[in-house]
Amino acid sequence: MNEYLLLIRTEGDYCAEMPAEQYKAHLQKVGNYIQKLTSEGRFRGAQPLHLDGMMLQGNKGVFKDGPFIESKEVIIGYFLILAKDLQEAREIAKANPVFEETNARIEIRLIKHEEGIN
Secondary structure (H helix, E strand, O other), X not given: OEEEEXXXXXXXXXXXXXXXXXXXXXXXXXXXXXXHHHHOOOEEEEEEOOOXXXXXXXXXXXXXEEOOOOOOEXXXXXXXXXXXXXXXXXXXXXXXXXXXXXXXXXXXXXXXXXXXOO
């Protein structure tokens, strides 16, 4: 099994404006998704992310701080999963309930394990 990072991208924090009942239902859907992945032995971790932060851009020791965001799209959270290949990771990502709530994109990246790092 390989580890994949699923980066969830939306236009802003779509949950911030949900009524309390809708947000509670959303959390239940996410919880069910996580529970299913856990029971299949595919779940490694997940968390939402705060929208504030910064982008650090650098070149040869010279750095600039700033948002550097060219669109309204932000990474709102991530999942760390196990899958046999990219196609299986894609199927896992497609089942994420974020697609039921808003227009979202999930970037799927295979984690490269290098000797000497961790």
